[in-house]
Amino acid sequence: MGNTKKTALYEIHKKLGAKIVEFAGFYMPVFYTSIIEEHRKVRSSVGVFDVSHMGEIEIYGEKALEFTQKITVNDPEKLEVGQVQYSAMCYPDGGIVDDLLVYRFKDKFMLVVNAANTDKDYQWILDNKIDDVEIKNISDKITLLAIQGPKSRDTLQKLTSINLSEIKYYWFKEGKLADIDMIISRTGYTGELGFELYISPENSERLWNKIFEAGKEYDIAPVGLGARDTLRLEKKYALYGNDIDKTTNPLEAGLGWIVKLDKKDFIGKDALLKIKSNGIKRKLIGFITEGNTFPRKGYNIFKNNTIIGKVTSGTFSPSISKGIGLGYVDIAYSKIGEKIFIEIRKQKIKAEIVKTPFV
Amino acid sequence: MEVPNDLLYTREHEWALVEDDTVTVGITDYAQSELGDVVFVELPNVGDPTTQNEAFGTIEAVKTVAELYAPVSGEITDINTKLEDQPELINKDPYGEGWMIKIKFSDKSELEDLLKPEEYKNLIKKD
Numbered sequence: 415m416g417n418t419k420k421t422a423l424y425e426i427h428k429k430l431g432a433k434i435v436e437f438a439g440f441y442m443p444v445f446y447t448s449i450i451e452e453h454r455k456v457r458s459s460v461g462v463f464d465v466s467h468m469g470e471i472e473i474y475g476e477k478a479l480e481f482t483q484k485i486t487v488n489d490p491e492k493l494e495v496g497q498v499q500y501s502a503m504c505y506p507d508g509g510i511v512d513d514l515l516v517y518r519f520k521d522k523f524m525l526v527v528n529a530a531n532t533d534k535d536y537q538w539i540l541d542n543k544i545d546d547v548e549i550k551n552i553s554d555k556i557t558l559l560a561i562q563g564p565k566s567r568d569t570l571q572k573l574t575s576i577n578l579s580e581i582k583y584y585w586f587k588e589g590k591l592a593d594i595d596m597i598i599s600r601t602g603y604t605g606e607l608g609f610e611l612y613i614s615p616e617n618s619e620r621l622w623n624k625i626f627e628a629g630k631e632y633d634i635a636p637v638g639l640g641a642r643d644t645l646r647l648e649k650k651y652a653l654y655g656n657d658i659d660k661t662t663n664p665l666e667a668g669l670g671w672i673v674k675l676d677k678k679d680f681i682g683k684d685a686l687l688k689i690k691s692n693g694i695k696r697k698l699i700g701f702i703t704e705g706n707t708f709p710r711k712g713y714n715i716f717k718n719n720t721i722i723g724k725v726t727s728g729t730f731s732p733s734i735s736k737g738i739g740l741g742y743v744d745i746a747y748s749k750i751g752e753k754i755f756i757e758i759r760k761q762k763i764k765a766e767i768v769k770t771p772f773v
Numbered sequence: 774m775e776v777p778n779d780l781l782y783t784r785e786h787e788w789a790l791v792e793d794d795t796v797t798v799g800i801t802d803y804a805q806s807e808l809g810d811v812v813f814v815e816l817p818n819v820g821d822p823t824t825q826n827e828a829f830g831t832i833e834a835v836k837t838v839a840e841l842y843a844p845v846s847g848e849i850t851d852i853n854t855k856l857e858d859q860p861e862l863i864n865k866d867p868y869g870e871g872w873m874i875k876i877k878f879s880d881k882s883e884l885e886d887l888l889k890p891e892e893y894k895n896l897i898k899k900d
């Protein structure tokens with residue numbers, strides 16, 4: 415852990431009394447006061463996340479589009495300048511390298527990747543590089559703040575002359591906010607109205623303070639990775655390393671909608687076509703448990719006395735005050751309404767497969 | 774992190790308050806801050822036996838679950854039923870309203886195995 419990095423806002427997190435843990439090579443805040451309070455803040459008002467650990471990789475050059483097509487499963491050609499796309503990179507066997515966001519600029523594409531995967535992704539991209547593209551890993555040169563919640567727009571609007579209502583979901587603008595140059599992106603990982611701001615690290619503290627001043631009337635609060643996880647899980651957003659990884663493919667993960675099998679060649683296409691025509695064997699489902707013990711990653715999922723899968727993510731849901739979880743189950747038992755059991759410390763807890771998102 | 778001087782501690786972060794032949798047991802301030810929001814505690818019943826260093830219950834936080842370990846062997850004489858509806862008392866007042874169980878101990882010498890406040894302070898410093 416000798417090389418654990420700090421984000422530009424590390425001292426602020428410490429000063430705020432955050433509980434800090436090592437995550438994906440960074441010292442990150444898990445919570446400041448309480449995961450539940452922070453979770454509810456984002457659902458009801460507005461919260462701020464430092465997610466500077468995320469990676470950013472830029473693709474320049476004449477063939478930047480062609481190359482982005484090759485390495486991602488969605489279709490970046492459909493993007494206009496100023497638009498964002500959720501996508502993934504796959505291995506030739508259809509397993510997932512990472513899930514990511516693709517930003518289209520006039521002169522480049524920017525891929526925003528999971529912190530734990532930044533080095534791996536960068537290497538993967540270099541290994542598959544074609545002529546006439548230039549790749550830059552700019553992860554250390556970016557502070558990324560996520561401002562999320564129904565009051566996020568009202569908060570940020572006070573700080574900029576850009577009309578934030580004109581930025582549609584999964585679009586972005588470049589401009590000034592709090593007098594700082596940035597990318598203002600209408601994206602997030604919470605399922606709420608929200609924005610993600612990409613800035614240069616030297617402006618981090620100034621921006622943080624301005625946002626908290628602006629959000630004071632909405633009782634704005636800092637939010638840690640703990641609530642980030644419960645918020646995303648309630649919306650069934652996949653988390654790499656839990657719900658998706660190199661042993662899972664996007665089709666069984668419920669991400670078929672981002673896989674454009676009718677586009678030209680891309681890495682993993684042949685395998686995914688085959689998987690599709692053979693039919694998936696298992697599926698990522700969401701379930702709710704009964705009682706007061708909660709599902710956690712790695713627990714077995716049962717139908718009667720047979721193991722049909724494993725929990726990939728699980729938590730107490732602060733919104734519905736029940737146990738919720740995701741897991742892959744045999745396709746035969748993957749229907750909504752299916753009664754299943756989760757094995758929690760040698761007990762079999764009743765659970766039911768439900769429609770997602772949970773909230 | 775608060776470590777009261779009048780308590781004894783386990784290496785698993787429970788505290789024990791000794792009064793006559795009974796100990797009151799809860800988890801430490803350090804433990805609650807590591808766990809985060811407690812959402813459920815599963816406690817034994819009055820009359821159940823406990824064995825030193827063995828689990829007597831479980832504690833569910835939002836993101837994790839942990840076992841609770843008995844500081845001494847004996848018999849449960851009381852449980853904090855308030856925790857059923859207000860598990861958050863463990864976060865708010867771990868040494869007070871967040872207490873969990875009382876054990877009438879069967880072997881007084883077991884108390885010598887527990888950590889003194891200074892020793893416990895050293896333990897959590899290393900963590």
